[in-house]
Amino acid sequence: MTTTSADLAAEVLEQLADALRGELIVPGDAGYDEARAVYNGMIDKRPAAIARCRDVADVITCVRFGRDHGIELAVRSGGHSAAGLGVADDALVIDLSLMRSTTVSPENHTVRADAGCTWGDVDHATVAFGMATPSGFLASTGVAGLALGGGIGYLSRRFGLTVDNLLSADVVLADGTLVTASASSHSDLFWALRGGGGNFGVVTSFTFRCHDIGDHGTIIGGPVFYDLADVGEVMRWYRELVPSLPEELSGWIALLTIPPVPPFPEELWGRKACGIVWCYTGPHDKADEALEPVRSYGSPLLVGLQPMPFNVLQSAFDGLYPAGLQWYWRTDFFNEISDTAIEVHHKYGEQLPTGHSTMHMYPIDGAASRVPADATAFAYRNGGWAGVIVGVDPDPANADRISQWAKDYWEELHPTSAGGGYINFLMDEGQDRVQAAYRGNYGRLAQVKGRYDPDNTFHINQNIRPANGVGG
Ligand SMILES: Cc1cc2nc3c(=O)[nH]c(=O)nc-3n(C[C@H](O)[C@H](O)[C@H](O)COP(=O)(O)OP(=O)(O)OC[C@H]3O[C@@H](n4cnc5c(N)ncnc54)[C@H](O)[C@@H]3O)c2cc1C
Numbered sequence: 440m441t442t443t444s445a446d447l448a449a450e451v452l453e454q455l456a457d458a459l460r461g462e463l464i465v466p467g468d469a470g471y472d473e474a475r476a477v478y479n480g481m482i483d484k485r486p487a488a489i490a491r492c493r494d495v496a497d498v499i500t501c502v503r504f505g506r507d508h509g510i511e512l513a514v515r516s517g518g519h520s521a522a523g524l525g526v527a528d529d530a531l532v533i534d535l536s537l538m539r540s541t542t543v544s545p546e547n548h549t550v551r552a553d554a555g556c557t558w559g560d561v562d563h564a565t566v567a568f569g570m571a572t573p574s575g576f577l578a579s580t581g582v583a584g585l586a587l588g589g590g591i592g593y594l595s596r597r598f599g600l601t602v603d604n605l606l607s608a609d610v611v612l613a614d615g616t617l618v619t620a621s622a623s624s625h626s627d628l629f630w631a632l633r634g635g636g637g638n639f640g641v642v643t644s645f646t647f648r649c650h651d652i653g654d655h656g657t658i659i660g661g662p663v664f665y666d667l668a669d670v671g672e673v674m675r676w677y678r679e680l681v682p683s684l685p686e687e688l689s690g691w692i693a694l695l696t697i698p699p700v701p702p703f704p705e706e707l708w709g710r711k712a713c714g715i716v717w718c719y720t721g722p723h724d725k726a727d728e729a730l731e732p733v734r735s736y737g738s739p740l741l742v743g744l745q746p747m748p749f750n751v752l753q754s755a756f757d758g759l760y761p762a763g764l765q766w767y768w769r770t771d772f773f774n775e776i777s778d779t780a781i782e783v784h785h786k787y788g789e790q791l792p793t794g795h796s797t798m799h800m801y802p803i804d805g806a807a808s809r810v811p812a813d814a815t816a817f818a819y820r821n822g823g824w825a826g827v828i829v830g831v832d833p834d835p836a837n838a839d840r841i842s843q844w845a846k847d848y849w850e851e852l853h854p855t856s857a858g859g860g861y862i863n864f865l866m867d868e869g870q871d872r873v874q875a876a877y878r879g880n881y882g883r884l885a886q887v888k889g890r891y892d893p894d895n896t897f898h899i900n901q902n903i904r905p906a907n908g909v910g911g
Pocket residue numbers: 477478514515516517518519520521523524525526535554574575576577580581582583584585586587588589590591592636637638640641642643760863864899900901
């Protein structure tokens with residue numbers, strides 16, 4: 440049985456507050472509304488308390504408190520979950536966002552990051568040494584949620600997913616014990632953490648393998664935009680081109696509205712477009728050769744390719760998508776971009792409902808597809824693309840419109856997909872969609888869940904039901 444906030448006596452919460460190094464924020468406190476807010480402005484949950492943990496001991500205290508008092512636990516790091524799973528009504532939110540230190544070892548090519556880091560924190564730390572570990576396409580996203588779900592980004596073709604570069608993780612388990620999971624310690628847990636999301640415990644720090652990139656961390660990248668009328672031709676060219684490119688070059692394709700802000704040329708502001716954002720991380724003396732097919736193709740509206748530190752490209756779109764906008768997502772993996780799919784993209788690209796709304800397809804071939812599908816929990820390793828349709832707008836009055844556009848688009852596109860979607864782009868879509876995301880790996884994940892969290896203590900997530908446990 441779970442406890443509601445009304446039942447949680449102030450006295451009990453005071454005991455928890457006294458036991459923490461970090462702050463405990465409860466309803467009525469001045470900072471409560473700010474502390475309960477997550478990145479997606481559509482999410483409006485009222486937790487019983489938010490514990491802003493300072494260290495691992497605080498996390499352990501919270502996990503034990505939740506269990507002792509029958510209070511649900513939500514775990515939040517960067518707060519970027521589309522479905523808003525870092526917060527829940529009447530729950531105790533274990534907020535790791537104050538735990539943000541990083542330690543780089545240039546000799547070992549590793550970085551250790553506390554779970555509250557954003558990818559901006561990690562890139563800042565590693566690019567100073569000319570290195571990076573594979574992450575995503577934005578700096579403000581949390582390391583923890585992204586890394587635990589898979590991690591698809593600019594470096595996936597060359598160095599694999601984020602989970603393929605995870606060396607170890609410190610995890611507070613449901614019984615409050617702390618373990619280190621790696622290939623040689625709790626290897627079953629380590630397998631499950633690499634894609635299984637927040638199901639197995641609270642990760643307090645990660646150690647990742649790093650790679651030298653570009654010219655001491657300076658890559659060549661940026662967007663190339665084409666008229667939306669050319670989307671069919673561009674997508675057919677792109678789907679053939681990407682698999683033929685050296686793995687040092689990757690590019691994700693998008694349908695978008697050109698933002699009405701510098702550095703975009705004013706004459707293009709507000710124009711619907713098909714864009715590809717490229718990132719070349721190889722040696723600069725080979726860059727012209729690698730980028731030649733990109734530079735010589737079609738009649739682009741804008742070519743924004745230029746040398747820049749990797750972390751500058753990573754944070755290039757952060758300003759366009761500040762926290763607090765309304766977001767509604769839909770996702771699928773695609774083995775191919777079929778002609779039928781391209782027609783659907785064209786149709787819904789013409790109907791982009793708001794300036795922020797967009798569709799992205801991220802390549803997950805190359806190194807990411809050489810890892811066997813059962814080597815980690817992340818199951819979609821056939822090559823191809825991870826797709827996401829995102830309705831976005833600052834105005835809550837448009838929430839239904841952006842959601843409906845995303846749902847309709849997804850319904851028409853889904854038959855061309857590989858079946859399941861990326862766990863980190865799922866909304867609250869039910870067990871079938873969670874199982875489809877893991878395909879053949881779901882059964883093994885349920886076994887590991889049964890071993891490490893048989894009571895399903897960690898269930899405010901894309902939930903894996905424990906085999907032989909609660910809900911199993
Ligand atoms: C604008 C935007 C851009 C994105 N771009 C990319 C991208 O390029 N590539 C990509 O792969 N994904 C991307 N994502 C998806 C992203 O990976 C997920 O939203 C991810 O959950 C974000 O992690 P977080 O820590 O910020 O989220 P949170 O909301 O803090 O957490 C999400 C969930 O992860 C789990 N979790 C969080 N922290 C911990 C922890 N310390 N221990 C255990 N479980 C934990 C919990 O279940 C939690 O509910 C993007 C999301 C957004 C909103």
